[in-house]
Amino acid sequence: MNQRKRDKKKFVRQNLRIKNVGIDVLDSFVEHDIVEDKRSQKKLLEKSEVSQKSETKLRRGRVIEVLSNNRCRVEVGGQVLECAIGGRLKQINYETRSIITAGDYVHVDITNLGSTSMVQVEEILPRSNVLSRFSEGSFQTEVVLAANIDQVIITASICEPDINFNLIDRYLCRAALAGLIPIICINKMDLADDAFIADELTFYEDHGFQSILVSAETGRGMDALKSALIGKDSLFSGSSGTGKSTLINRLEPGINLRTGEVSDYNFKGMHTTTSTKLIPWSFGGHLVDSPGIKTFGLHRSxxxxxxxxxxxxxxxxxxxxxxxxxxxxxxxxxxxxxxxxxxxxxxxxxxxxxxxxxx
Ligand SMILES: Nc1nc2c(ncn2[C@@H]2O[C@H](COP(=O)(O)OP(=O)(O)O)[C@@H](O)[C@H]2O)c(=O)[nH]1
Ligand SMILES: [Mg+2]
Ligand SMILES: [Zn+2]
Structure with a gap:
């Protein structure tokens, strides 16, 4: 690639800053026994002609990471399987929302499990929400980052850096637009008095927002934070330096987490190809780790x-x-x-x- 092309590419990438979050797809999640039945019926019909193929066994799973155009990691009944993405799902499609993403619930065909052929993802199940970022410019291209995420832990610190309620309001708006439940988590409570933020917190709580005061340093509020995370898929958002990594490490020592530095790097406009990962908590639910989501922005609309x-x-x-x-x-x-x-x-x-x- 010549220098000029490279520069151009770099320019485009840098402009692809996180501008927003997609508005959630409102259809609620449905357990798809019906789909399963129809599919296996169809397969059975096909099978009467092509008789070598054994009966299709579809199982429900969760995509925890997309590795490439044709590979992803899927959690199926407590096991993580590297799966092939079915041909039908790989089709080039200009509607990015139909491309498989981390957090998708899927049906995998486990007929090949244990053999040399790969287990294949056959179908993406309806999503309850989609998180995406949008490029700048008149056509805000959507990049889907994850699906079916439950909540965002809006992390602030009472000081160092000082708490900024305008930023919290922005995160609350983004969460509402993305269909995520927000939890306001204020860290470093060892450094200042509760009274300092009492009025604001009363306002938020009066309007139905949960807030948790914590200190990763003293352990205050860590049980309450953990309870809020159990069984849910949570994204930690908030300015750098507020203590997200420290809190996560305290919740799950030894967690295999990409460091905040990667995200911060990305925030400065550098490109990183690392995809969104759902990391299972030992106590149930997942931590959503995505350099792209961290600063999820707002769409013009x-x-x-x-x-x-x-x-x-x-x-x-x-x-x-x-x-x-x-x-x-x-x-x-x-x-x-x-x-x-x-x-x-x-x-x-x-x-x-x-x-x-x-x-
Ligand atoms: N005093 C105090 N410092 C903390 C606390 N939690 C984190 N820190 C410090 O805040 C700094 C930034 O933390 P880090 O986890 O890297 O923040 P991140 O950028 O949000 O991931 C580090 O120096 C931490 O040691 C806390 O509860 N109290
Ligand atoms: Mg960090
Ligand atoms: Zn008005």
Missing amino acids: AKDFIPRIFPGFDSYYIGCKFHNCTHIHEDGCAVKAAVMHDDIPQDRYESYLNIMASL
Whole structure:
């Protein structure tokens, strides 16, 4: 490749910064016995002609990592199998959402298990959500990073670096748009008094957001954090230096985790080919490890949704005179009225204005 091409490529990659999160696919997850039946019926019909092929055994599994275009690792009944991706699923498809991704629930054909041929992924089951990042520019190309993830642990530190509630609001909006349950986790509580953040936390808790105060240093709150993680697939998000790696290592000593440095490297605009990984916790559930997801951004269209999903606004916006009220300049705005009456703190409203202005 000549220098100019290389530069161009580099330029494109650097522009592919994380700009947002896909809005969740709303259909809820269905256990697919029906699909299984139909498929095996079809196979049986085919089999009557091609009789050497033994009966198809489809099992439900979970993709924990995509290794290449035709290989992935799938958890099937407690076992991790390296599987081939079925031809039908490999087809070049411009709709990126149909490409297999970490976190996908799949049906694998285990007929070949134990033989020299590979176990094959036959089918992707419906997703409850999709996490993606988007490139910048007028066509925000979607890159799917993971599917069916439960929650995001929004990690902040009370100081070093100082807590930034505007950033927490941004993460809360992103979580809502991505269909993830957010948990606010405030670390380094050994360094300052709880009273320092009591008002803000009361506001979030009053509006249905869970918060957990922890210290990786003293162990405070670590049991509560662990309980929140059990059986769920969790993504840790938050600024660098807030203690994500320290917390994860404390929860699971010896965890085989890519270091934060890789993610931070990526955040600076460098390209990394490492894919999303679901790492099983010994206590159940998975840690979602993805350099791409860490700073998951917002799609341009998010601006239409933020007025409704901004933390605490949900109970007010329905009272606004205009259904598409942005709560900025409109008359008859119930959100602005709530700010006037101190039902929504001035700080939160300013944080909202800041996010809207940035989009
Ligand atoms: N005082 C204090 N320092 C902590 C705590 N947790 C992590 N740190 C320190 O904060 C720094 C950043 O932690 P790290 O886990 O690398 O943050 P990350 O960038 O979010 O992964 C390290 O020097 C940690 O030792 C804590 O609970 N209390
Ligand atoms: Mg780290
Ligand atoms: Zn309004």
